[in-house]
Structure formats: C-alpha cells, structure tokens
Amino acid sequence: MDTIANDYTINIATANGTGSQSANLILLQSLFEMGVPVSGKNLFPSNISGLPTWYIIRVSDHGYQAPGDRTHIQILVNPATWDEDLAALEPGTVVIWNENSKMEMTRDDVVSYPVPMMSLARKINPKIAKLVTNIIYVGVLAEMLGIEQGALEDAVAKQFKGKASAIELNITALGLGREYFKDNFTKEDPYVVEAREIKTPKFFIDGNEAAALGCIFGGVQMLAWYPITPSSSLAEGIINYIPQLRVDDEGNATCAVIQAEDELAAAGMVLGAGWAGGRGMTATSGPGISLMQEFIGLAYFAEIPSVFWDVNRVGPSTGLPTRTQQSDITLLYEGSHGDTQHIVLIPGTVEECFEFGWRAFDYTERFLTPVFGLSDLDLGMNRWACEGFTYPDQAMDRGKVVRDRDIFEAFEEFGRYLDVDGDGVPYRTLPGSGMDPILYRGTGHNPKGAYSEKPEDYLYLMNRLKTKIDGARDLLPAPIIREESECEVGIIYLGSMENTIQEIDDVLEATGLKVSQCRVRALPLHSGIEDFIRRHERTIVLEINRDGQLYGILRKELPNDLVTKVHSVAYSDGMPPRASIYADQILSTLKEANQ
C-alpha cells in the first residue's frame, strides 16, 4: 500500500472537562517536534464539562493550517456524538475508537481500530482512568503514524513542565497505547508521519498570549477587564506576565490590574487612565464592545487615548461564544452614536498580535483617539507556530503631551482642541500639572475645551477629527501584498484568514486562476489598497461573516469607478474557515461577475 505522509486531518471527538485538551496538545506538540507543519483547532462548547468537543489537527507539508475538507483519521471517544461523527466519515477513513464506550462500530467501509481505552487506563490508575483514556489514544495514534518516542517525550515534558509524577504517568500511558496497537493490529491504513528538517526553530503560542506580551512591551499601565470568552486569556496573559516582566526590585508592579464589575466600567477605567496620562487598555469580545459603545464615543469626541482589544466571536447577541468570526469590523470602525471613525489594527499572525499589542499604545497617544485591536477566537485561542517576537523598532511614542512648563509657556496659544500643526492632532497637558486645566466633556466644546453649541465650533471640531483619522491611514500598518504579474484577480482579506489564504490560492490555481493577495492590517484603509484594486481587473473581498463588512467599508470609501470592480465573498457558519468553501464561492462570484 502506498503511504500518505504528512497530508491529512485528524479529528478527535471527546467531551470537554475530561482532560482531552492536554492529550491533544501533546499530540500536536510531538508532531511539531518532528519538524512537521501542523496546526490544531479546538472546537469547544460554551460550558465547563460534559459537552462535545472536537480537536482538529491538520498535518500538512504544504503548511496548510485550516481544517481540510474531510477527516482522514477519526478518534471516537465521546458516545454523545458517536453516530453523527461516524456518519460524516468518508469511506476509508481510519477510526480509532473506544471499545469500552458501549457504542458500536456501525460502519464496515472504514479502517477500524477498536481500543479498550478505559480498561488500559484502569491498569495505570483506576481513580483517574477517565483522564488517562485520552493519553491512551495519543499512544495508539503515535504507533499507527510512527511518531518518534523522543518527540512524544519532549512534548509531554513541555506540557507538564517539571511535574515528574505527571510526566511519568503520561509516558506510561503512551507506552500502553503504543503496545496495544503493536500487539493487536496490522497497519491497514496509509497514513504516516515523516520527520522534516527543522530549518528555523519555532514554538507554539496562541494569539492572546502573544498580544498580552505585546501589551506588556507596549508599557501598559492599567488593565481593566471583565471576563468574556474568547478574550479572557489575553487579560490573564498580561496578569501572568506582570510579576516576571513588570515589577521593581520589591515586587511592586508598574501596571495596575482591575477586574471591573462589567464591560462599561472596564471601558470607563480605560478612559480614566488615558485621561490621567497613562496607558490603559481592556480586552473583550463583541458583546463587551456593544456595552462599551457610549465610552467609545466619549473617547473619540473628547480625544482620550484608550486601547480596546476585541477577540471576535460569533454574533449577533450571545451568538456562538466559542466559535470564530470576523463580524465586529463595522462595530469597531464606526463604534458609538454620531459620526465616528476609529483606528482598528487587525493582526493576522501571532507575531502581529505581539507587534500590534505595543503599537496600539503608540497610535492611541499619537492620535489621541481610541485604538482597537481586532483579533478573533481562531487566532486568539488556538496555538500557532512562531519564530519569536521582534523587539519594538522604535522608542515608545507618547504623542503630543506637554509635561514641561517651559514648553507649555512657549506656546503662543494653547487649546486642548486646537489644531496647532495642521494635522488635526492637538496637544494636551495632564491632570495634576496645573497647565491648561480644563473640564473634559462629552458635550460640544470649542478649541479651548469650553462648552459650546456654536455651529462654527462644532464644525471645526468634527472636521478636525476627520482630518486627524484620515491622516492616520498611511501611518498605520500597511497591507501585505503578494501580487501575481497577471493582475487578473486580486483577493483582499484580513486577520486570521491569513491561515487559510494559501490553501485557497492553491485551490484556485489548480483551476488555472492565479490571484494576487492583499491583507488589510488596519482601518482606516491604507491608500495602497485602492492602488491594489486599481491594478486588478477584479477584486474579491474575502471575509468570515455574512454581510461582507469590509466590502461595505470599501464600497463606501472607494471612488465610484472602482466600486464595480469589487465583489464580496462573505461566509461564516461558525467553523474555522475551510479553503474549498471560499474557493468555490470566489469562482462562482467571478463567473457571475463576468457574465
């Protein structure tokens, strides 16, 4: 039989709260240790224990990171989804299933490896047999695929960092799984792992932890947050790193952390910190951003530095809290009532989560306006390979803040809302300084900050705010463009779609269509994006939502002659993006457009 090396998808069906996550991470890490390009996605339910969870591992020499179109190897542990999972499999799929689950194998067209996972686990320790069950299937799979023992042991050591008894228990359980496969089965499937040379050493990290580190290196001084999936681990990442990275010799921190009573209060604290001259931030998800709207408008209108990270989950409303989507784009870009427009930074990789983590503070203080980081559950909560983080290439930019009385007195005229430099960005002083004391307000104000309802004051303010945000366009992270010489079709996309775009590109190329790629990394849109559209015959805007939110922004902002060249492909079913779905929709959209 021909073997298939490093090109398959493994689907592990368990229930949450059973310890399967740590077993799955060991499997993922061991493949990674062998130099095999691999990605893992955790499809977990919105509860703590007992509901179905799937972990999907894509093993791909091409470096594809999205779940493939089908499962090649199914691990069946959870009776609750047994029938459904089995029914969905294509003939020839490998099924490693728990013989002790009182469920039956109802398919005769699959490669079946029944394993008494519970009985094997009981041999080690009956008390924790349920937990050990998970590591047994990793052992079975390791033997079936040929995962090196050294790689497995390294992965276990990383997972349990120095906890000798846990390491020993897991190694024993892995051994039992391996032995069971060896003693009871002849390999009847084609799937194998082949080690690859590790050219650049990498580690796994999730986007939330990367963003947290970025914030730490951005000099965050106040974190106010309210727990919400999938952003909590971003806030907790900051909390965990403070004792290591942000304390003085006596252990006192240079960053305050407050767990707020709700998202409104968290936003209020961020504004308070920014008003007082500090770097304040919060991390939340769509429902939290909805609650923060009033403060977002105040931050925009009163020009208060403030950083908000939104780890996007599926909306509307409570939606699918543990699934991924790119549906908060317009919510952030035009957040709050009245005419507003905000700076949004959109990382597509864990390296950018780190980078935008620190840059967000520089932008918010430079432009005196709220700055959003827009991540999503897929990027934020799943682990991605990373070569390491790059140290900020510029010193912290504290913006136009006047803290020195000599400088203050050198101003011919000082007004907190006065455009001195013609860039729409005013100067500010800080509370406690005695310089230019004003009462900040969300009501209309003149260039000096005093209450005003005069039409000329309102117009001056609103037009200056527009000038300010417009001026940020080309100073924000530029789009990443990979252009084909044909310039036939261009694809504009954003954020975590980065993990699927290459596969989409390859699927399209297999049909004879070469496409250019342009990844938007910030709003308002960089001028390079309009140029990209102009150079291409047609442009598709690809996003993980229903309504084509980024497409809507482009339609509104592009010159009329370009609007007809731009088409939307927007799709979201709550699952991480799968290449074939988007590729098919791109092809049909182009076909329709060309008719």
Next chain:
Amino acid sequence: MSDAPARPARTVKLNVINEPKDSYTGGKSSLCPGCGHDQISNVIIAAAWENGIEPHRIAKMSGIGCSSKTPAYYLGQSHGFNTVHGRMPSVTTGAYAVNKDLLYLGVSGDGDSASIGIGQLIHAIRRNMDMVYIVENNGVYGLTKGQYSATADVGSKKKKGKPNTTQPIDLCALAINLGCTFVARSFSGSKKQLTSLLKAAMSHKGFALIDVISPCVTFNNNDESMRSYGYVKENEITLHMADYIPHFNPVEEIEVPEGHFRDIELHDGSTIRLETISDEHDPGNAVAALTALHEAESTQKHVTGLLYFDNSKPALAEDLGIVDTPLIDVPNEELRPTKAILDELNAALLG
C-alpha cells in the same frame, strides 16, 4: 501656588499655602437661581481653600445631570472630567490607578448615582476607591424637567404630578451595608456642617460618601415635597455639631467645647470633632447608623451628620500592588522591558 510673586499685604486673605480664595473659584453657574447645588459648589470652594490643598492637585469628576455640570463652577485651576451618565466612578478609578496622588473629588446626583450609576457606585465603594463622592440629592431629575428619581421619598410630591409611591433607595444605608469607610448626610442649607464634613472627607483615605439634600427650586421645592428647603429645615435631625481641625492648625488655637465631644483622627492627621447634641451617636457603629436612618425615615425626617466611619480598611492603591511613584511618572524605560529580556523570553519559549 506657593512660589507665586508676593501679593499686596493683607488686602487679600490667604490660606496656609498662600493662595487667595479666588484660586479655588470657577466659572459662572448656569443653574437655576437658588439651586442647592450652587451652595454646595461654594462649600467645595471654601473647603478646598481652607484645607490648603493645591488647586491643581484636585481632579474634579462628574457624570451627567444638573449636579454633574457644577465642576465648571468651582476649582477653575483643576483638571476635570464631565464623563457619561452614571459612569464617573469607573473613570475616576482608572485615573486613580495611574495617578493615585491626586485628590479625586466626584460630584454626582441622585439620578446619576441611585439609578443609572448605582452599580458603579457600589463597586467603587467595594474597592474602597480613594475619593470624595458627593451626591447632590434632590429627588428629581432636573435637566430633563422634573421626573422623580430613585431617592424620592414615599409620600413626597413634586411640583407637578402625583405623590411618589415607590420605595426610595437610601444611598447612605446602602453605603453602610457595603462597608463604605466614610458615610455622611448633610443639607445644602447647613453650610457649617457640610463644610466640616467635606473637609474631613478630603482628609480621609478611602471612599467618602456625602449624600447632600440639595433642593431643586424649580421642580421640587413646593410645600408637599419632602426635599424642599422649608421641609428639610423643619425636619432635619442633626446627630452632632461637626468641627474640622486641620492637621496644620496649632493645637492651642482650638477651642475646647463645653459638654461631650468625640474626636476622630483622619488619615492626614486632621481631626473631625463631633459635639454631641442629643443622644451620642457612635460613628463606628454601623447598626447605630442604620437605626438612625430607619428611625428618621419612619418619622419622615432627615438625619444629618457623620453617620459611619471606619479607618481600618486599606484604600484601593494598597490592593493594586503597584509602585509608590504614580504610574504616570514612571519613566518609559521602566515600562518597556529590555531587548535582552525579550531575547531570553523567546529562547525560553523555544524550549
């Protein structure tokens, strides 16, 4: 400021830091003539001046409503933030987290504090946020033209409409139950008492709530209202006479009153002296404070004075575990770890 040029001798009265009272005033009020809130603004000006606080070291915080407009009318040398409705406590908390050395003076109203912002008020108390929080409490929404607020007393009737039948929220009782460390009630017409209480609140480290009955002359100052000037004057039960003795005052200048009194030492070394009027009220006893409030309510009276005081709880800054320097004064180099540290971190992650 203390290093300001010499002023004409003795023509203007100066405070302990050589500032005239003018340094503490603000813009012209746009509230209705006779509004209780304007009297409170005057008390704020007097208290800050007499306490010798550098005006620029005060942060004026407010939400939305008639009361929340008043920061424009006092302390013109202080920065302030007129935030959004009911959310002043959170903004103040965030500012305090990065600059704990300012004196945060919050002014709110009964709509701002007892309805839309009650959650934030509660949590600021729970954290023992270090601030003075004045509620200018008149039982009605003034800026939207006279709807009842959540503090309107049962049986009280505003100028227009039916008498209120909904149970009021007593912010002082709420605060005492939450363990608030300084709880007082006063009346905008009782200038002396209010000034002493406010000065003491400014010397307190922790959350100091002063609920001030402040009649709305336009919508709720009629005879049937229980928050009119006339009603409150006739139905106020004063727990004690309050005198404030600042920490910088020489001891020999202080008159010792006849009869019973109780001195309470405040965090900055100042003292509030409570002179007994009738039965002695013990401000350290939460049950006594709640009893006084309930008894007053049952007889449709308003009890004023320092209801409850507790100086044993740490203020929020101590809980935050932050450096002693206000965070906004920590240099950038200490906020961003070095490249060597990131290199080490990358190496550790690579394993």
